[in-house]
Amino acid sequence: MTSTTSKGIPYPQSTDHTRLWEHFQNLAQAADGLMFGNVDRQVFTSSGTWTRPAGAIMVHVRVQAGGGGSGGVPSTGSGQAACAAGGSGGEYAEGWLTPATTGASVAVTVGTGGAGGPAGNNSGSDGGSSSFGSLITCNGGGGSAGMSATSSSASVGASNGGQGGVGGDLHLPGGDGGNGQVIAGLPVKYNNGGASMLGSMRRASGVSATTTTGFTGYSYGGGASGPANGASQSAVAGSPGAPGIVIVTTYTA
Known part of the structure; x- marks a missing residue:
């Protein structure tokens, strides 16, 4: 009589008269089915459905939500x-999942980047959430506020960093957006877009003392930098954050 381990590897009992070569063959075949042999990788840059490949042993999922858009500025x-x-x-x-946990297929949602605020003192929109079914979810980065025309004031960068998702083995919030400030009638431009795990920080708007737009967030999931106006300029819209991504890597027998 042959028994098996909890992971399905057979071994002989004392009353088992199986020949050694037969036992080793069974052992090799059982172990082969538990070892990683091939890799299937499905990359989602838009929402869709993940289908579990044949022979799946373990599934590694990486989920990145969208970055926040920057606010606009009015005429000055x-x-x-x-x-x-x-x-x-x-x-x-990110997280490791068993095939039994995922099931045969999973709905994948990829968050869009938050829209930039319209021209004027208008806030940018939050980035969209990304998810791998209900197993792993991530929240989008925050959109930043606009700023009114002023001779001296500050606008604080979006700081929620898209926190609060659930599932998986590891969660990392996105980086804060940089502040905008006006001192003595001049814009001080350290209004960078916040970084994400898969997208670098976006540099602040240009060094000109007149009108400068912000920059779209870096893929994937980076926040947008904000626009700025010097004296006697027209209103400028904010810029969009970068969209997210979901990467599903399945290790198969």
């Missing part, structure tokens, strides 16, 4: 300026 008068802050990066998570 003489001696005024405006400098909107940057959006924050989206949350990231």
